[in-house]
Amino acid sequence: MENNNCGQIKISNEVVSTIAWIAALEVEGVESSQSIADKLLKNNGVKIQLEEEVVTVDIMVVVKFGFAIPDVAFKVQENVKNAVETMTGLDVSQVNIHVQGVSFKKDKEEAKKN
DSSP: OEEETTEEEOOOHHHHHHHHHHHHHTSTTEEOOOOHHHHHHTOTTEEEEEETTEEEEEEEEEEETTSOHHHHHHHHHHHHHHHHHHHHOOEEEEEEEEEEEEEOHHHHHHHHHO
């Protein structure tokens, strides 16, 4: 929450969560990992912990087959941290990546064509 001469600015956890999720999806090698529970809860596999003006982000991702998991996870951390800090002005202390699986979608689609 930020105070200025006109009043307070409070950014909801849902806004921070959305920013983080979009930033994660921008990274090459990340597949949408929305489960039915995530869709119902509308959290996109992102958990935000906001204490004062410091944010901790936990994000669940699925990595596309053929991409190095550590490289993709590091890029997601960087992109999420930069996006959240730039758009909200909040400090991001941690971006914890939880790799939930590997996606073979492309291979399945190519097999269907053959």
